[in-house]
Amino acid sequence: MAVKTAEAIPDEPLIRPSLAAIFGCFFTIGSQSFGGGTTAWLRREVVTKRGWLSDKQFLASLAICQIAPGPNPLNMAVFLGGFLGGAKGALAGFAGMMAFPSFLCLILGALYFTYHQIPGLETLLGGLGAVAIGMNIANAVRLSRKNIRKLRQILVIVLVGIAVGILHFPLLNVLLVGIPLNLLAETWKPS
Numbered sequence: 001m002a003v004k005t006a007e008a009i010p011d012e013p014l015i016r017p018s019l020a021a022i023f024g025c026f027f028t029i030g031s032q033s034f035g036g037g038t039t040a041w042l043r044r045e046v047v048t049k050r051g052w053l054s055d056k057q058f059l060a061s062l063a064i065c066q067i068a069p070g071p072n073p074l075n076m077a078v079f080l081g082g083f084l085g086g087a088k089g090a091l092a093g094f095a096g097m098m099a100f101p102s103f104l105c106l107i108l109g110a111l112y113f114t115y116h117q118i119p120g121l122e123t124l125l126g127g128l129g130a131v132a133i134g135m136n137i138a139n140a141v142r143l144s145r146k147n148i149r150k151l152r153q154i155l156v157i158v159l160v161g162i163a164v165g166i167l168h169f170p171l172l173n174v175l176l177v178g179i180p181l182n183l184l185a186e187t188w189k190p191s
Contacts, residue, residue, distance in 0.1 A: 013084050015052050019092045022085050025050065026077045026096030031104075037135030038073035042080075043143070052084060055146055067175055073097065156182050 017025070025045055033041040039062065046052045053061070061083065065075035074097055081093020115121075148154060160178055163169040 013052050013057070014054060015050070017050070017052060017084055019085055019088055021050075022081050022089050023092040023096040026081065026093045027099055028096075029073075030077075030097040031100035033073070037132045037139075039076070040135045040139030040142075042073065042076055043139060046080060053080070055143070057083075059143065059147060067179075152185050156185075 029038065029041050029045055043055075043058055047055055047058050061076065061079055062072075065072050065079050068075050074094070077093035077097035078090045079093075081096075082090035085092060112121075144157075148157070156178065160174055163174045163178075164171055
């Protein structure tokens with residue numbers, strides 16, 4: 001059995017931004033992104049717009065943050081902030097991502113519990129959810145076009161989707177079984 005090596009992902013950012021730029025980037029994302037669309041927004045900011053990371057670096061970061069406990073956008077802010085600027089960068093990413101949403105949640109929570117009976121409010125909230133789902137689907141398609149090249153990768157995506165989305169298997173169990181199997185499939189090459 002021969003083991004093939006994966007293409008190395010650069011361990012340095014393409015551009016090393018200042019702490020203020022890291023804070024500003026994540027403040028912008030944290031103050032303007034809603035619901036599940038944050039990952040798409042993160043990619044657009046750090047890969048497409050600012051050029052700090054390559055797509056491969058972003059995907060590797062996303063994979064790590066998705067298996068860590070906690071909300072993915074906040075994990076990404078801390079992880080990417082740390083990658084871009086060390087411990088201070090991680091703090092800048094966290095503070096930037098959390099500053100505006102924390103303030104806004106306090107205000108909106110107070111308003112919602114005071115005025116939740118207003119007609120149309122539930123419809124508005126449902127519409128925001130649909131937009132976030134659409135952004136996630138668009139981001140998945142965009143990332144898939146560039147990074148999914150093999151039938152076995154598509155098979156893994158489908159099997160994980162079925163296991164978690166339809167059969168309701170616990171995500172941790174799917175990860176504990178799926179990651180080693182996928183690593184074996186990616187590295188094993190028959191002689």
